[in-house]
Amino acid sequence: MNIVENGFLIIPSVRMIKDLAYALTLDNPYVLLSETHIGNLRSLADMCHKANKKVIVNVELIGGLNLDKIGILFLKQLYKVDVVIGASTSKINMVNNIGLDTIQRITLMDSKSFDTSLKSIADSRCAAIEIRPCIYGLKFVEIIKKAKNVPLLLGGFIDDVDMLHKAKEAGFVGVTTSCKALWDMKI
Numbered sequence: 001m002n003i004v005e006n007g008f009l010i011i012p013s014v015r016m017i018k019d020l021a022y023a024l025t026l027d028n029p030y031v032l033l034s035e036t037h038i039g040n041l042r043s044l045a046d047m048c049h050k051a052n053k054k055v056i057v058n059v060e061l062i063g064g065l066n067l068d069k070i071g072i073l074f075l076k077q078l079y080k081v082d083v084v085i086g087a088s089t090s091k092i093n094m095v096n097n098i099g100l101d102t103i104q105r106i107t108l109m110d111s112k113s114f115d116t117s118l119k120s121i122a123d124s125r126c127a128a129i130e131i132r133p134c135i136y137g138l139k140f141v142e143i144i145k146k147a148k149n150v151p152l153l154l155g156g157f158i159d160d161v162d163m164l165h166k167a168k169e170a171g172f173v174g175v176t177t178s179c180k181a182l183w184d185m186k187i
Contacts, residue, residue, distance in 0.1 A: 008164075008172075008173065008174055009173060010174060010175055010183060011031070011032050011056065012026065012032065012177070012178075013034045013176045013177055014033055015178050016035075017040070017044070019180060024051035026183055026184050029054060030054045030055075030083070031054075033045075033055060033056070034061065035061060036057065036061075036063070037062060037064050037065075038063065038074075038079070039064065041062065042078065042080065045080045045081060054083060055080070055081050058085050059075070059084045059092075060088065072091070072094050075095070075100065076098055076099065081100065083100065083101040083102070084100050084102050085104075086102075086103075086104070087105045087106070089120045089121075093124065101128075102124075102126045102127055103126060103128045103153065104120070104121055104126035104129045105130045105155070106121065106129060106131055106132070106144075108132070108133070108140065117144075118143070118147050126148075128150050128151040128152065128153060128173070129144065129153070130153040130155045130176060131154060132156030133155075134154050134157050134167070135157070137154045137170075138154070138170050141171060141172070151173040152171065152172050152173060153174050153175060153176055154167040154174075154176075155176040158175050158176075159179045164185060164187045
């Protein structure tokens with residue numbers, strides 16, 4: 001996954017299909033389809049590809065998808081997904097094995113989840129890591145960098161320009177955000 005080559009990324013997290021048209025007009029090379037199901041995934045992926053965008057999906061949030069080897073193969077072959085994001089290390093590794101780029105999502109809620117996340121990323125073959133929520137990602141970025149040497153994205157509650165600047169200054173390669181007002185920012 002060559003996300004580092006693109007400068008600081010602001011990846012639109014499209015939660016409502018009506019916002020996809022706007023996301024496709026922007027310069028961002030990626031679109032995260034946050035809420036989709038197998039019935040519309042192919043057509044949404046086709047729309048993104050026609051706009052020269054790479055499609056990211058959260059493997060755990062695709063309605064109607066069975067997360068076995070066949071379901072994951074369908075993501076690549078039938079639904080034409082480019083990148084998969086997810087929290088499950090075993091699923092991320094399965095996706096990686098079929099040749100799709102992967103982003104390991106870690107959500108920090110307390111010290112136990114932090115310790116568990118450090119263990120899971122050690123076993124992950126992910127190409128990048130998304131840390132959320134943003135406040136904890138900023139706090140623990142250096143520890144996570146030492147645990148796994150891959151590009152880091154920041155996510156969760158990114159809703160102002162100041163947070164974009166903080167993310168860049170902390171060494172993140174980009175952010176995922178559902179805040180439409182930030183989608184076309186240049187940082």
